[in-house]
Amino acid sequence: MDHDIRTERGVTIVALTGDVDVAQGLGLRDLLGELLSGPPGPIVIDLAGVRFLDSSGVGLFVTSHRRAGEDGRGFALAAPGDAVRRTLQLTRTDRILTIHETLDDALGALGS
Amino acid sequence: MIRRSRERSAPDWRSVLAPVDDGRPYEEQLDALLDAVRRATGLPLVHLYLADPDGQRFHLERATLSASHASDNEGGAESMTSSPPSELLRGGDDRSSRVVATPMGRFWGVPLGVAESISGLVLVGPVGDAPPPDAGDAIDALRWPLSLAVDVARDREHLRRQLAAATSELQASRDLQSSALEIDRFVGLLLELARSATRADGGFVAVVDDTGRLTVRASTGLTESALARLDLAPETGMFDWAAADLGGALILRDLEAAIDLGWSSVLAVPVQDDQRALGIIALVSLGSGIGFDTDGLDLLSTYADQARLMLGNARLFSSFVTEYLATVQGLALSLDARRPHTRGRHAVVAASAALLAEGLGLAPDVVDAIRIAGTVHDVGMAALQDDDLAAGDLDHPSVSAGLVEHLPLHPEVVRAIRAHHEWYDGWGFPDGLRGQGIPIGGRVLAVAVLLAELAAGDPVRPPATIEQLADALEVRRGSQLDPDVVDVALRLLPDLPLRPTQEA
Numbered sequence: 001m002d003h004d005i006r007t008e009r010g011v012t013i014v015a016l017t018g019d020v021d022v023a024q025g026l027g028l029r030d031l032l033g034e035l036l037s038g039p040p041g042p043i044v045i046d047l048a049g050v051r052f053l054d055s056s057g058v059g060l061f062v063t064s065h066r067r068a069g070e071d072g073r074g075f076a077l078a079a080p081g082d083a084v085r086r087t088l089q090l091t092r093t094d095r096i097l098t099i100h101e102t103l104d105d106a107l108g109a110l111g112s
Numbered sequence: 113m114i115r116r117s118r119e120r121s122a123p124d125w126r127s128v129l130a131p132v133d134d135g136r137p138y139e140e141q142l143d144a145l146l147d148a149v150r151r152a153t154g155l156p157l158v159h160l161y162l163a164d165p166d167g168q169r170f171h172l173e174r175a176t177l178s179a180s181h182a183s184d185n186e187g188g189a190e191s192m193t194s195s196p197p198s199e200l201l202r203g204g205d206d207r208s209s210r211v212v213a214t215p216m217g218r219f220w221g222v223p224l225g226v227a228e229s230i231s232g233l234v235l236v237g238p239v240g241d242a243p244p245p246d247a248g249d250a251i252d253a254l255r256w257p258l259s260l261a262v263d264v265a266r267d268r269e270h271l272r273r274q275l276a277a278a279t280s281e282l283q284a285s286r287d288l289q290s291s292a293l294e295i296d297r298f299v300g301l302l303l304e305l306a307r308s309a310t311r312a313d314g315g316f317v318a319v320v321d322d323t324g325r326l327t328v329r330a331s332t333g334l335t336e337s338a339l340a341r342l343d344l345a346p347e348t349g350m351f352d353w354a355a356a357d358l359g360g361a362l363i364l365r366d367l368e369a370a371i372d373l374g375w376s377s378v379l380a381v382p383v384q385d386d387q388r389a390l391g392i393i394a395l396v397s398l399g400s401g402i403g404f405d406t407d408g409l410d411l412l413s414t415y416a417d418q419a420r421l422m423l424g425n426a427r428l429f430s431s432f433v434t435e436y437l438a439t440v441q442g443l444a445l446s447l448d449a450r451r452p453h454t455r456g457r458h459a460v461v462a463a464s465a466a467l468l469a470e471g472l473g474l475a476p477d478v479v480d481a482i483r484i485a486g487t488v489h490d491v492g493m494a495a496l497q498d499d500d501l502a503a504g505d506l507d508h509p510s511v512s513a514g515l516v517e518h519l520p521l522h523p524e525v526v527r528a529i530r531a532h533h534e535w536y537d538g539w540g541f542p543d544g545l546r547g548q549g550i551p552i553g554g555r556v557l558a559v560a561v562l563l564a565e566l567a568a569g570d571p572v573r574p575p576a577t578i579e580q581l582a583d584a585l586e587v588r589r590g591s592q593l594d595p596d597v598v599d600v601a602l603r604l605l606p607d608l609p610l611r612p613t614q615e616a
Contacts, residue, residue: 018198021377021397025367051171051198052404054377055394056370059352059363066357081166086409090381090416092361 003031009111011042011074013103017049020057028057032064042074042110046103053084058093065097078106138269139311142174145261146234150176152254153247155236157216159196160262162232163225170200170233196235206230209252211241222251224259232262273309273407298422300330303393306415307332310408312379312395318344319391319423326392334396338373351380353389360384362392374398381412383419390423433519437484440515444491453568456612460568462486464608465560471600474552481522482553485529489557491515506541509533528553532561535592555594559601562588567610578605
């Protein structure tokens, strides 16, 4: 899994590529932890480049969503592919997480 | 430098197509195809990418590394990472062969399919600015048979997965009809199918028990020690599935635990009906993470639905069976209460019959079946008027058995009830069975019923003493009663519960 971080319209965008699974979990947890401890502002996880998401990745997103909510910070997922979307549905986490069809939709909802 | 001394064979399209027609598993078919390319080109690394449906990228479907490559590369002149990229973005020039730069070095990329519909990309290498001429010729010669072979292999795999899903549904339906309570066997079947369809290394199904805790009911590909280390407690365990804000969602809570178990990826799906959690299905990859594709996830969804139906029905049916049996047992209790000397009779017969069955060395499930049969064996007499009770009714064993024969109980329950008035010498009723042809439950109940009747006495006979009971057994040995059961009864007689307790 690779990641790229940039800021657009006041939103921190974390673009992930590759597989988001147990093997990548510790790195992703550290990354999200740093961002959630950093300057305030919404965070969007761009999933367009993610091929496979497992329960550990889903867990990290749900934990981040909870923590961001406690801090009053926006947190959303954007542009999941078919397999990733299916995983979110199967784990029923699509009912909890904020998920936007595209990155533009997410920036429109969370950006300044 | 990579030495070019490895085996080289002339490209032969027949040898390329052969692996997809010999019934071997999909991955092995692809391995054979890529090996054919490796041998034809003499290049050590061959990776197969397939086009995603969105047309935006290729994803890595299969990669091979020649056994000799590691030693070949000891000189380190060419820097390579250990694994190929999981996906490649498609560009405008993907219809023709070209050099593709990857973190593993430069590769020769050969498209699969026709110009309007590129289905994949084969990378062979490493190469410099272009492949060696003979290698380039070899791969170009293999391009079309390779395209065909990959398409056929992929289509067949897709079909196999669809077939697996259909088979699962059919099997699940049959199982639901034949035995709604065989939960472990059913979830084990679903798990094996899910593992097979998704190519996961292992997995487990855990079911929520009456106390709200998850218990593993089936597993595959996981060691006993790994299963022993699985902590599924709702508040502190590996998975978070009970938190109020999750609303039925399921996530991995303890990342370190998964790493300790050697999992590279895990996908755990909740099995949930409208009101409550029923269980989870978890699939695990142990090696280099093999992600589940959309087909695999769709199949997993199918299996989760089947499990939901099964567990929901089993819970409802189990509750129904328990309540129905309690109703019949209540009817037997009220029948006993109609006369002072029969008070608690069914409970007495059930308890002593279970002890006799244990004494005979019968299996625990048969012992329990005979005990249940004892609790309702005469309930068919409830339909008789008081005046007829003393005389009994020749049909009452059949009527009693008929009240419970539709329940998914151990078959010995119904057999024992129906046969409890059969005589060992063949003069009993309702079927006139004899000897070992009488179900063992019936032979045991016959002894327990006789002892309970004689021990309780009736309006014209006082309760029998232990000695009188022993005499009664001996007199009936081999005529009314099975000699083997009589032997056990004589041995256990002082300890048999032959009279009702205060509660009964």
